[in-house]
Amino acid sequence: MINLLYKYFFLCLSMAFWDKHVETLPRDKLEELQAKRLRDTVARAKKSVFYGPRLKGVEPTVFKKPADIGSIPFTTKNDLRANYDYGLVCVPKDEIIRLHASSGTTGKATVIFHNRHDIDTWTELLARCIVMAGAGKGDVFQNMISYGLFTGGLGFHYGAERVGMLVIPSGIGNTKRQIQLMKDFHTTVYHATPSYALHVSEEMARDGFDPKEFDLRIGFVGAEPHSEQTRKRIEDIYDMDVYNSYGMSELNGPGVAFECEEKCGMHLWEDNYILEVIDPKTCEPLSPGEEGELVVTTINREAMPILRYRTGDLAKTLEGRCACGRTHVRISRIKGRCDDMMIIRGVNVYPSQIEDVLMSFPEVATTYQIHLLRDGSLDALIVKVELYPKMFDGDLAKLKKLEADIGKAISDEVVVKPRIEFLEPGTLPRAEGKAVRVVDKRCEM
Numbered sequence: 001m002i003n004l005l006y007k008y009f010f011l012c013l014s015m016a017f018w019d020k021h022v023e024t025l026p027r028d029k030l031e032e033l034q035a036k037r038l039r040d041t042v043a044r045a046k047k048s049v050f051y052g053p054r055l056k057g058v059e060p061t062v063f064k065k066p067a068d069i070g071s072i073p074f075t076t077k078n079d080l081r082a083n084y085d086y087g088l089v090c091v092p093k094d095e096i097i098r099l100h101a102s103s104g105t106t107g108k109a110t111v112i113f114h115n116r117h118d119i120d121t122w123t124e125l126l127a128r129c130i131v132m133a134g135a136g137k138g139d140v141f142q143n144m145i146s147y148g149l150f151t152g153g154l155g156f157h158y159g160a161e162r163v164g165m166l167v168i169p170s171g172i173g174n175t176k177r178q179i180q181l182m183k184d185f186h187t188t189v190y191h192a193t194p195s196y197a198l199h200v201s202e203e204m205a206r207d208g209f210d211p212k213e214f215d216l217r218i219g220f221v222g223a224e225p226h227s228e229q230t231r232k233r234i235e236d237i238y239d240m241d242v243y244n245s246y247g248m249s250e251l252n253g254p255g256v257a258f259e260c261e262e263k264c265g266m267h268l269w270e271d272n273y274i275l276e277v278i279d280p281k282t283c284e285p286l287s288p289g290e291e292g293e294l295v296v297t298t299i300n301r302e303a304m305p306i307l308r309y310r311t312g313d314l315a316k317t318l319e320g321r322c323a324c325g326r327t328h329v330r331i332s333r334i335k336g337r338c339d340d341m342m343i344i345r346g347v348n349v350y351p352s353q354i355e356d357v358l359m360s361f362p363e364v365a366t367t368y369q370i371h372l373l374r375d376g377s378l379d380a381l382i383v384k385v386e387l388y389p390k391m392f393d394g395d396l397a398k399l400k401k402l403e404a405d406i407g408k409a410i411s412d413e414v415v416v417k418p419r420i421e422f423l424e425p426g427t428l429p430r431a432e433g434k435a436v437r438v439v440d441k442r443c444e445m
């Protein structure tokens with residue numbers, strides 16, 4: 001009976017809205033709001049050291065509709081680095097209440113500042129995302145992602161508290177303790193990178209737990225590229241629904257775009273962002289539905305607005321209205337970053353294409369790595385794959401067949417023939433933050 005009530009309670013939560021009025025705003029009203037916020041943002045941005053000279057002579061009143069944004073120059077990561085530390089800030093310093101930084105490992109960090117308004121609107125965006133995926137008050141939420149300069153921890157934390165979930169701020173790592181917390185406090189919803197979600201399931205299995213025994217019903221995964229097959233894998237392992245979450249620190253962090261219960265693309269919150277998709281080579285705008293680089297403008301941020309930011313992420317917009325009733329544009333799964341693209345023997349290959357193939361083989365465990373080497377004058381693609389222990393039972397013919405099947409499926413997908421190496425589970429290094437999927441040693445050889 002209690003179980004039935006529990007299910008009924010969550011059924012009532014599903015298809016819920018956090019801010020129905022804004023989430024379902026008719027397109028013309030949404031665009032009106034975007035244009036007004038764009039004008040306000042341009043006026044505000046002019047106060048910063050960086051945008052002041054750039055926007056000299058640009059009158060905010062010229063922006064009658066969101067599409068007029070094309071006359072503003074792009075902003076790049078290099079602009080953010082060159083204007084480290086406060087170069088893009090346009091409020092008095094004593095109004096700033098938070099600093100975050102991007103998780104990139106090369107070059108100077110890019111720092112982002114927020115005032116109270118910014119933290120509050122970001123929190124509201126996360127609240128929308130959480131409720132949109134069917135979670136809310138009554139849920140126990142375990143936030144298994146880095147807190148600190150990285151935006152994933154605090155971003156979700158504030159949103160989850162706003163909707164009234166019981167939040168366990170467990171952060172990343174200490175996997176045994178994560179499992180214990182999950183068990184003792186009956187966690188129903190968690191947040192993790194997809195690679196950490198898989199890692200936790202391996203640790204559960206090692207400790208003799210079946211991931212399905214837990215009370216988990218929803219997982220939010222994001223912060224790194226992952227394929228549809230990986231989502232299915234996590235859903236099957238835990239027997240829960242998994243939703244994709246996209247964002248980047250320059251645009252706040254998580255809460256930029258998120259899947260609804262239809263799991264059919266991620267809604268990008270257009271009352272807070274203006275989205276463009278461009279050809280990364282020519283910088284020309286692409287038509288709806290064409291895949292290209294996402295360019296995003298923040299239109300509801302006060303301390304540090306960013307105009308036409310080149311995210312470096314590749315995706316496309318999805319056509320048509322979503323069955324959930326939300327009017328905000330949907331974007332596809334992120335294919336990768338423009339700079340993730342590997343050119344192997346002249347062929348363009350994204351790691352996500354290889355991951356999609358690997359995860360469709362049930363024998364393949366949760367971790368893989370792509371190595372690129374030089375073989376004479378040619379590139380060599382080596383895919384190191386962990387298999388489940390049951391595959392190492394001495395049946396070599398079975399392994400040979402699997403090797404051939406995976407090799408063929410990968411070369412059908414990406415045209416390049418890979419060499420496959422099988423490994424026992426736990427052999428490849430595990431990253432606590434974002435997983436390292438590609439090791440390119442071609443320049444060292």
Ligand code: DLL
Nearest residue numbers: 103152222223224225245246247248249253254334
């Ligand atoms: O990863 C923010 C975040 C935290 C998003 C938690 C979702 C969940 P950064 O560290 O600045 O911020 O990294 C941003 O990560 O430009 C993408 O290349 C990649 N990325 C983020 N989410 C996804 C996703 C956070 N769902 C960079 N799918 C972005 C694919 C993603 N890539």
